[in-house]
Amino acid sequence: MSTRDSSATVTPEASPNQSGTQIPITDINIALIKAMRENAAKANESQTQQLTSVPGPYTIGIGDVLQITMWDHPELAAALGPQPQTVARASDPAAGFVVDQKGNVDFPYVGTVHAEGLQTDELQRLLLRKLQPFFNGPQVTVRIGSFRSKQVYIDGEVHTPGSQQINDIPMTLYEAINRAGGFTTTADQSRLVLVRDGISYPLDLPRMMANGQNASKIFLRSGDVLHVMARDDSGVYVMGEVNKPALAIPMKNGRLSLSDAISQAGSLNSSSADAAQLYVIRGSLNANPALFHLDARSPVSMILANQFELQPEDVVYIDGNGLVRFSRVLNLLLPAINAGLTAAVVTK
The missing domain is CATH 3.10.560.10 (Outer membrane lipoprotein wza domain like)
Structure with a gap:
């Protein structure tokens, strides 16, 4: 040896x-x-550093629903459409101006405005400039009534796998897991895989905690896929x-x-x-x-x-x-020896 x-x-x-x-x-x-x-600690730390960058402010995207209010002009509220007292389903969007597939919204007196990629305060300033020729000192507020343009996907060993919407508060790794109902009893917490832009990043939560790394500093981005593997797959x-x-x-x-x-x-x-x-x-x-x-x-x-x-x-x-190995060799040789003796007897 x-x-x-x-x-x-x-x-x-x-x-x-x-x-x-x-x-x-x-x-x-x-x-x-x-x-x-x-080596494992260095590899885990390197993976974590690549994912800890804090995302920038939320920007308006296709499918988001905006609530645009112009004060002292209640007649413009009709542009929002009917305002139900309750939302029938959780998936139903709030009433407001929906950003269309081209990234535009239509607002009275202003017409079509490109909103995709803008922050709410940037869109607010843009609307103010466009409304000034029609109104004296207009006051406009813009907020997002329903976040629908950005989402992450969580699957594997969590209680409620599926997509989760990203809002104006950056989504951490822990928040994403909690939104998915937490880990199941069969989850392998040391084998999480975050897929971003075609690159897979393995994550080991227990090792991160043991090394003093804060997993809550890992922020998810739109389009990320988080997969939690099962312990049975790690046998x-x-x-x-x-x-x-x-x-x-x-x-x-x-x-x-x-x-x-x-x-x-x-x-x-x-x-x-x-x-x-x-x-x-x-x-x-x-x-x-x-x-x-x-x-x-x-x-x-x-x-x-x-x-x-x-x-x-x-x-x-x-x-x-040694005794077991000798016994196995003997068991392999005995049939061959017996066959040879039998053949010799038959030939005689």
Whole structure:
């Protein structure tokens, strides 16, 4: 097997894969675990910094409903249409001036005004200028009665997936999750994916909190898609000499250590397992998989197993001891030997 040392470097020995390429075997030790945690923290911090920019003021968009009031001229209120006392459905827009598909609104005496991309105070000043030739000292207020132009999409393991409207208050990551009813019991809070402009940003909420990063500083923008993955999709395969080979599922915080996975598989089989031959195979479907080794015979190794975090689709394999391997080889050879003896007897 590989040479044991206290560093996180790759050991000189390797295991060949099906193509004959030697796969380096890395010992699981304190230095390796520390390096992995630092790399994960840096990657998570880098992703967070790209998403923490505060969006600018809300701008009017296509589909928004504006409430434009000109004071001391109640006759212009008729342009808003009938004013119902109650809204029949939550999806029904408020009464007002709807921004059309070209981004325009029509207002009495002014005609067509392009409102898309303007803030409410900018549109207000524009209407004042256009109304001055018709009125002496007009007073106009503009507010958005219904926000319908900007929205984000939330799906996956939340109680009420679907679209959520963005209003004049910037929407944070936590607010978006709360609007969607919060996480379900099967949600993996360490595997959120925010898709923006064709780029996927993985988010790990427990790690962010552990590193002192405030997830409420992540603001969503119109067109963003937030997907919350299920813990079942983040399972780890545990096989070999364990009492019940299984697909180990992460905890509610999304974490799954090597010791957690072994525990879910009923621990090592005391009669057949070789505790010195515990392996973690990572990226088995990739061109360059990684292979980690742990000698689990000492109590100290259990501390390492408790600190070594597994990743989705890792494979944990516990090899058999010498007696088990000899028994398996014997079971393979005996049929061939018996067949050879039978053939010899028949030929005689």
